Amino acid sequence: MAELSLKQAVKKYGNVQVVHGVDLEVEDGDFCVFVGPSGCGKSTLLRMIAGLEETSDGRMTIGGRDVTHMDPAKRGVSMVFQTYALYPHMTVRENMSFGLKIGKTPKAEIAKKVDEAARILKLTDYMDRKPKALSGGQRQRVAIGRAIVRQPDVFLFDEPLSNLDAELRVEMRVEIAKLHKQLGATMIYVTHDQVEAMTMADKIVVLRDGRIEQAGSPAKLYDDPDNLFVAGFIGSPRMNFFDATVMSTDNGQTMVSVPRLGDAPLPVQVTQALVRGQQVKVGLRPEHFAADGAMQASLDIDVIENLGGVSYAYSSFEGEAHPVIVELRGAARPSKGGRLTVSFDPSAALVFDDDSGVRIR
């Protein structure tokens, strides 16, 4: 196991730059998740770490060794691919032992490592089967087993659960989390699913257009996002954003007006100096609306999503890109087409610069 460090890592395809000077530190034993929308560069960054993509500029170290231009096999990494990439003509045992065989590891040692990995992944009964005779979940386990037997410094996962059905995905998510705990290995995991990121990660790296928007613990990113993009991307359903205008900044208390939530001025917790009349965005998560709170707002509800324990009320307004989403718990659930009065605590509201999207703290 080892820590990973990227310093100003750049990836260019000809004149097109897709990864822009990424700086990242992943601690030894961390489960780090790269998350972001399609085309944000998360898989490219993972492939750069694996050595499957040449790093155009910058430096990369694993366990203190400079691996920037090193062969993939010498970096001490193992990768689990989205498509599993199992060798179809080999049995499960052959798939798992192939890398060690190529590396001329003694047969007895190969057998020991493979059997141990099979035991951990509950694959013992399937060792003589070929991949086509396995289910999706079993194939995924074999792919993980193939990674485990090499005892790498860093495990790399490239959207490993995206080909599984919803139920199996949850199951495998738990399995991988358990495995991480059991092995104590450094793992880097790419996903576009922020639920996976939130549930599995010690550290989440949010990427957009080949740049890191923010990196930190799931709680940090959820509660204290650096910008509108991270605030909107982390959390499901997404955070509500409201256009607002700074009304006053007297005695260190900033008041903003949020027309969508009524006429009452909203006190927000910011220490940065704002100018009266400045346009800002105010963010409130759906669960920040509650039965009791210092402020109240009235919303026309056009859709109710009932998920059993919780419901989500959607309130659309002409000209708005996204509807306002309110989380509802308890017995009182409004009907579709009704008007809902909700309360919220203004201290939960986050403020962002209207132009740059940067958080105003």
Next chain:
Amino acid sequence: MSLTETQTTARAHTGPDWDFITRRAKSILVHGIVLALVGIMLLPLIYMVMMSFKTSTEIAQDPLGLPDSLYWGNYMAALSSMGYVRSVLNSLGITLSVIVVVVFAGAMAAYPLARLQNRTSRVIVMIMALGLATPNFVTITPIYVIFRDIGLLDSYLGIVLAFAALKLPLAVFFYTSFIAAIPMELEEAARLDNCNNWQIFWHVIRPLLAPVTATLSLFVMIMVWNDFIYPLLLLTDKDKLTVMIAVYKFVGNTGIDPTKLFPAAVLGSLPLLLMFAVFQRKIMAGATAGAVK
């Protein structure tokens, strides 16, 4: 609800089911056409086998009629005068050698061509296409002259090299398209498993080529086994002649000897038919590989 169902059922039995009859008629028609086509294709084969069992008198009196009995004397005579075993072994040796060379060289040439998507690889593929499109007769003279100059005339090595060169473009085409469909992730996984390019080809790509190799081998086998011109031109030693040249011995300058020519033709085709029958399943699997996921 139940009353309506009864009425519907009763109505269905009042007249003929025209849909069923039309479907049945179409099916019979289609099968009839297919059978007729198969019959037309088999006709020369049937004629050849039929003629091989006729005596010279029967052939002279009724060339299109069935033989009165299965006369094996023609086969005995053909076998004793054509050097059958020797010529079959020659054909077999040459054909298998060509297949081995074409399969290995073709697969190894196709691997980089399938993976390198640059101008050079595209130009090479185009040159291969030209090789495929060039008629065999165009290359006969240059091959003869070159082989004469380097002393490869009348040698097994020469005929194998000539056939291998002629069939290589076909192999490269077969393999290039097949390898291009193999997911890159398999190679990347192998690279992470410490494989170099050769090991990736040998341990990962090559085993996956089995179905397409079976199909390619069949095509090459048929073409080489049945080829007449190149062995006729490049081989003169009677101990090195292929079975098709041996069959041609019964076509003289002034006439043919049908009592020997037809059994010889059957005997010449027999090994090929047997091999096809044995490997048929693998060959068909290769021919349809990639059609569905």
